[in-house]
Amino acid sequence: MNKMKTRIGVVSMATLAMSGGIAGSAIAAIAKSFPNTPISTIQLLTTLPGLGSLLITLIAGRMAMNISKKKLVLLGVALVTLGGVIPAFWNGSIIGLLACSLVLGMGVGFISTINPMLLTEYFEGEDRSSMMGINNGMTSLGTTILTAAGGFLGAKNWHNLYWVYAFGLVVFLLVLFLLPNDKPVAANTKTGEKESTWQILKSLNSNIIWIYLAVFILGVAYTAYMANLSIIISAKNLGGTAVTGMISAVGNFVGIFAGLGFKYVRKVTKPNTLAAGFMFLLITLALTYFSSNVIVLGIASAFAAITMVTVMPTATFMLSMLSEPKQIPAVMSVFAFINGLSSAIAPKLIGWLHVPAGAPSFVFAGALALVVVVLLLVTGFEKKVESGNLLQAEAK
Template identity: 40%
Template sequence: MKKKQLSMAVGILSMNLLLMLATLASSAIAAIAKSFPQEPVSKVQLIGSIPQLGQIIATALFTYLTFKMTRKNLGLLAVSFVAIAGIMPAITNNSLNIILACMVLVGFGTGTITNVVPVLLQENFEGEERATVMGWASGVTNVGMMIFTALGGFLGGSNWRNLFWVYGLAFIVFLLAFFLIPQDKKLKDIGTKKEKTNYWTLFKGLNPYVYVLYIINFILSFALMAFTSNQSIVLATQGKGTAYVAGVTALGNVGGILTAAFLTYVRKFTKSNTIAWGFIAFALSFSCIAFSSNIVLHVIGNAFNGVGIVLINATAPYEMSILTDEKQFTLAVSINTLLGSLAGMVVPMILAALQIAPGYSSFIAGIIITVIAAALLLVTRFGTKVEAEQNRKTSEVVK
């Protein structure tokens, strides 16, 4: 990768450092509740979940905004929302309603970043380099989570209000994005002036394989929800406490970071079946936790979870970028993000409707569905078919 492209990648991916900031304040809910004794605890708990409202709004508006603004400017606007709204509770913190409103705006910023980063990567990178930087995106998110969680805990240890100063680091990200990302065009200015484009036209023109990627995203959301919401329950039956769960989770995070860092070499092994191998990694993560009481295997299980996230989260957007043009990709990514958010909400309901109990039973369900997903992807040779579509489009361009 050339020096110019590397600096561009730094500018774009720096925004991903901020993605986990939407839920950072949830670690201080107990302390905040003590400062607002007149407010119900359930309202204080919204601090951790209400950013999702902002994320859904951002996703719903994303395609529209890309026709009105350049993708670079939209990214800068998103980072500004995170920085300004995030730091406000450190300054104005006498009203829980204001804090909640700020968290909605932070969610709007992170939701926009979730959508704009893959679009910028599609626009500025091609081929295997695009797949590589999309893998780095997942790793950078994990790095951001580790850094900001540790820093937030340090600052907020004496007073929860100080935790919100962490959001000020978003101003540094703003500068990196401003100077390192090249300016682009609004989507409405791309193509011929005679060409009329609307959302329905873009949606109807999507390649059928894009819908398969939507299903893959739903299964990924299922696996993530089943793992993260049930691991502590499974380990509690083995006599493991909260500190133990936090410890093996933190150590396991390294698996995702290393996979993202060396994704180019990993893909040489997984080739066109990278998503299938991602689901195999998920199945192994569930198995290591459910069928062992060994701390080493528990760390490895969490590492496999990170590996699965990176392999799928890096490859699915890359394949989606192959199957769509510039205008279609913005719509495809926003729909994918929206479906992922909704999936996270309905998965617990689906498990309850199927009478699958929390804990061990949910882990077994996770193993079954991820193994089936991997098997179907391998048998149908889905990745190979996507590559064939890429070769077809390349040959058409050459002609």
């Protein structure tokens, strides 16, 4: 029973992990309420949560060494709830709305950084891997339900969209009563002195850098797909925003079940699950690039969702296998930062490389995914991680 309570407590917070972008569906309506405000400023309501989250990932790991992770999660959920609900009744100032978006994002930053630490702390082996998959499934489920509920509430008045964040109260209570109380374990040296974050990072297994690199590449390639999907659909004369939204919704829906059934996916793909995830992304890009059929594009979107719920839990699982318990907060904090950073800078990075929008960006993303697949399969990296060989090699 205690184990089940812990499972519920951990995955409940995952439902808020992607809640920062929910207000995006109301941008047009909000812009009408602030006619003298540039649309670029209004659009910050969808990007500021990402910035707030990114800033918190830089400090959350260090805080988790000295403060209970449960308390940090409760703080994160509280920030999401307050930053989300306040605009429902205090919405006459665009500056106020932007400030609330930043606070909301900071809450998301605590949740997304601490969540994988708790999964690593409370679960072992394949149970940990399975829970990481379920966690991603719950993230997709939460995003889908909250986005739909927000659209319904805000149909007549965009102010009401923000009431959807009241769901945070439910999550807060679930975490408060179901998640076990933990004691922070400060990282100590043999002399008993506290190590700095930099000292901890320097002591990490060097192979962790390859997982970070894979996560960064995934962020760039996946963002290239999402950012250029509507351009591809328009270029093929398949429709506009509605069609793009429908195709994306198919992916979100499939992502829920793919995450919840991740342990079955892993049974088929192990020990090349990470490579399989990038292969799924390659399939997504190929189908979208070559096909002009909406149904096929929906299938491609499903593969995109499977990519995320395959690669992300596998990456965190492998990171936990290459880390000592005292290193987990720092490792997961860097993981969350790289994940957020890659998505944030992907459009600029692709632009710096002079890759045109639309189909060329798909080719670029496909090339990145293919390189990762080949390298993982040729080197047998995943098999070496799971067998413990890389830990032994590092020790020598």
